[in-house]
Amino acid sequence: MGKVAVAGGSSGLGRTMVDALEAAKTHDYIILSRKATGPKTRAVDYSDVNSLTSLLESEQVDTVISMLPIDNDESGQAQLNLIAAAERSTCTKRFLPSEFGMVYTKEYVSCFTLARYMIWLTTYQQHRPCPFLPMEAQSSRRP
Numbered sequence: 001m002g003k004v005a006v007a008g009g010s011s012g013l014g015r016t017m018v019d020a021l022e023a024a025k026t027h028d029y030i031i032l033s034r035k036a037t038g039p040k041t042r043a044v045d046y047s048d049v050n051s052l053t054s055l056l057e058s059e060q061v062d063t064v065i066s067m068l069p070i071d072n073d074e075s076g077q078a079q080l081n082l083i084a085a086a087e088r089s090t091c092t093k094r095f096l097p098s099e100f101g102m103v104y105t106k107e108y109v110s111c112f113t114l115a116r117y118m119i120w121l122t123t124y125q126q127h128r129p130c131p132f133l134p135m136e137a138q139s140s141r142r143p
Contacts, residue, residue: 002093003027004028004065005063006030006067007066008098009029009031010037010041012067014067017065018031030061046077046082047077052082052084053088056089056092060091062093064082066096066097082095083095083097
């Protein structure tokens with residue numbers, strides 16, 4: 001049973017993910033948040049890739065689920081830093097980015113902050129094979 005880290009799991013959609021993990025009881029999990037609010041919550045600085053990497057390794061996190069609301073440059077960069085930390089971590093095998101229900105194209109960049117980061121992520125994935133892919137990208141790479 002792998003350990004899951006839910007970034008942004010303290011409220012909103014992230015809290016719903018945490019509630020589902022708690023109900024399923026199939027995975028141990030921690031919540032990554034800017035403030036530690038409970039026994040399963042770890043206070044993190046999303047601007048510090050090295051400390052994020054250390055946390056993922058010390059907690060033996062297998063999978064990171066990003067539920068961060070990407071609505072400004074700070075949160076977009078936070079997710080990019082979390083991706084970098086997951087990639088550096090020797091125990092983290094999967095990263096699920098915060099991308100919900102939209103096809104991101106360059107036309108949306110001026111309207112949606114998230115579009116800029118999702119286009120970057122898609123470009124990154126095309127040039128560098130890594131296990132941190134959205135499910136649709138993984139299925140297109142399967143033989």
